[in-house]
Amino acid sequence: MERVIASGSCVADGAASLTELDNEMHRESGSKSSSGRKHRLSAHEVLFYEGDRADRIYEVLDGVMMLYKLLPDGRRQVVYVLRAGDMLGFTNHDTFDCTAEALTAVELQVYETREVATSPLLQHYVNRCLLSQMEHLHEHTVLLGRKSAMERVATFLMSLVPDRGGANCAGPANRDAPDMRSVVLSMTRQEIADYLGLTIETVSRVISQLKRKGLIKVEKQDSIHIQNVCGICQLTGMH
Amino acid sequence: MERVIASGSCVADGAASLTELDNEMHRESGSKSSSGRKHRLSAHEVLFYEGDRADRIYEVLDGVMMLYKLLPDGRRQVVYVLRAGDMLGFTNHDTFDCTAEALTAVELQVYETREVATSPLLQHYVNRCLLSQMEHLHEHTVLLGRKSAMERVATFLMSLVPDRGGANCAGPANRDAPDMRSVVLSMTRQEIADYLGLTIETVSRVISQLKRKGLIKVEKQDSIHIQNVCGICQLTGMH
DNA sequence: CCTGTTCTTTGTTTCAAATCAAAAAATGTG
DNA sequence: CACATTTTTTGATTTGAAACAAAGAACAGG
Numbered sequence: 224m225e226r227v228i229a230s231g232s233c234v235a236d237g238a239a240s241l242t243e244l245d246n247e248m249h250r251e252s253g254s255k256s257s258s259g260r261k262h263r264l265s266a267h268e269v270l271f272y273e274g275d276r277a278d279r280i281y282e283v284l285d286g287v288m289m290l291y292k293l294l295p296d297g298r299r300q301v302v303y304v305l306r307a308g309d310m311l312g313f314t315n316h317d318t319f320d321c322t323a324e325a326l327t328a329v330e331l332q333v334y335e336t337r338e339v340a341t342s343p344l345l346q347h348y349v350n351r352c353l354l355s356q357m358e359h360l361h362e363h364t365v366l367l368g369r370k371s372a373m374e375r376v377a378t379f380l381m382s383l384v385p386d387r388g389g390a391n392c393a394g395p396a397n398r399d400a401p402d403m404r405s406v407v408l409s410m411t412r413q414e415i416a417d418y419l420g421l422t423i424e425t426v427s428r429v430i431s432q433l434k435r436k437g438l439i440k441v442e443k444q445d446s447i448h449i450q451n452v453c454g455i456c457q458l459t460g461m462h
Numbered sequence: 463m464e465r466v467i468a469s470g471s472c473v474a475d476g477a478a479s480l481t482e483l484d485n486e487m488h489r490e491s492g493s494k495s496s497s498g499r500k501h502r503l504s505a506h507e508v509l510f511y512e513g514d515r516a517d518r519i520y521e522v523l524d525g526v527m528m529l530y531k532l533l534p535d536g537r538r539q540v541v542y543v544l545r546a547g548d549m550l551g552f553t554n555h556d557t558f559d560c561t562a563e564a565l566t567a568v569e570l571q572v573y574e575t576r577e578v579a580t581s582p583l584l585q586h587y588v589n590r591c592l593l594s595q596m597e598h599l600h601e602h603t604v605l606l607g608r609k610s611a612m613e614r615v616a617t618f619l620m621s622l623v624p625d626r627g628g629a630n631c632a633g634p635a636n637r638d639a640p641d642m643r644s645v646v647l648s649m650t651r652q653e654i655a656d657y658l659g660l661t662i663e664t665v666s667r668v669i670s671q672l673k674r675k676g677l678i679k680v681e682k683q684d685s686i687h688i689q690n691v692c693g694i695c696q697l698t699g700m701h
Numbered sequence: 702c703c704t705g706t707t708c709t710t711t712g713t714t715t716c717a718a719a720t721c722a723a724a725a726a727a728t729g730t731g
Numbered sequence: 732c733a734c735a736t737t738t739t740t741t742g743a744t745t746t747g748a749a750a751c752a753a754a755g756a757a758c759a760g761g
Contacts, residue, residue: 298608298699315594356596
């Protein structure tokens with residue numbers, strides 16, 4: 224992945240299949256009138272660029288996306304990671320303030336802006352998403368402003384453990400044996416680094432440290448087995 | 463100011479005077495039915511603590527407030543600075559996720575949660591605020607994750623220059639001679655440090671550097687004369 | 702106006718993470 | 732499956748900001 228400092232260009236239009244029924248992933252208010260189109264992205268495809276005209280909002284039905292911003296010299300900061308149920312694309316202005324890129328293959332529900340304005344149900348759901356994102360951003364602000372590299376990585380890992388790091392966790396995942404969980408990162412080391420405000424080398428080193436301490440086991444690059452959830456949790460700086 | 467790691471306790475109830483008319487500071491949709499109460503805080507008074515039950519939301523009519531979070535060991539991160547027109551207190555849950563403290567004397571408009579639910583006008587305004595805060599948090603995330611100390615302070619100063627750092631700037635302020643502006647910080651060095659993810663010493667040193675370079679002049683502790691807006695702007699990392 | 706307190710600045714030292722460099726794994730492709 | 736490419740890991744060194752320390756300014760209150 225080259226770190227181009229591009230901008231402009233827009234949605235890579237894909238198969239806009241009119242899909243069956245609203246998936247039951249919504250924790251909130253059952254069905255949300257499945258009038259809209261669906262949109263599919265493959266991994267690392269860009270949905271929209273910062274500065275593009277904003278005319279629709281999206282709900283992640285499946286897969287993982289990220290929002291990021293670039294500085295002119297190429298430094299990147301991932302500002303948000305979106306998973307099933309999360310919404311993206313809302314803005315105060317008529318342009319997007321971040322670039323949205325798929326981390327994995329992604330399925331999206333597409334809503335027109337006016338569609339949101341007319342549906343109170345949808346509006347309510349969008350609002351819930353906004354508030355939940357805001358809260359998460361507050362938490363992430365603390366991470367970036369005040370936590371050590373080890374604390375950042377530990378916090379990141381905990382956020383992937385179902386029912387431990389808030390709502391935003393990776394898929395179904397196994398919650399069988401206590402203190403023995405597997406999490407799927409869905410991000411490269413570089414993406415994790417750009418999310419946690421670190422370098423790729425530091426992320427790698429911290430993961431190695433945790434491995435050496437026996438707290439985690441790296442199954443695949445992308446998949447980490449957390450041997451000791453409590454141990455990791457102690458390292459987040461929050462306990 | 464001692465850095466207590468307290469929590470609990472609640473709103474220091476003050477003079478809930480029923481005030482005249484809606485102030486005309488609202489850029490949005492003229493009058494917002496001035497049914498509500500007003501609330502006044504003096505500098506460094508806490509409006510609510512993280513974890514307190516959330517039952518009302520507030521609009522800053524005058525003065526400056528901050529939202530912050532504490533880690534158990536006392537590290538603090540200021541996650542947002544609120545000025546006239548900004549709203550605070552909305553949450554996904556029934557508790558606040560941050561502590562809200564006045565940086566200066568503050569006047570607030572108080573809205574009951576149900577009040578917001580019933581007024582479409584108010585709801586619309588709250589939404590605009592949410593989106594604008596979100597956008598600002600994204601920008602601040604980049605600052606905390608990727609910018610140097612110098613870039614952080616320069617960005618902070620620019621945010622206080624009217625019509626240069628987005629909406630969130632200090633009061634009316636003078637926009638007379640080009641390239642000659644005075645900004646009021648409304649924050650101590652410690653508060654700035656906790657906002658920018660730095661230490662008080664680093665903030666002080668960077669300000670001294672800017673002083674030596676002749677880009678700024680410190681009038682009072684709290685008030686900085688920006689001699690060369692372009693110069694500071696070049697240092698934000700965004701140009 | 703003096704006096705204690707708090708806040709800010711400046712100097713010195715330390716350290717965690719960045720940078721630079723290169724080997725080792727993993728991944729993809731003809 | 733061998734080869735080229737990308738990603739990750741590990742090592743050595745540098746560096747920017749933190750931590751520690753202390754002097755100097757600003758401020759509050761009697």
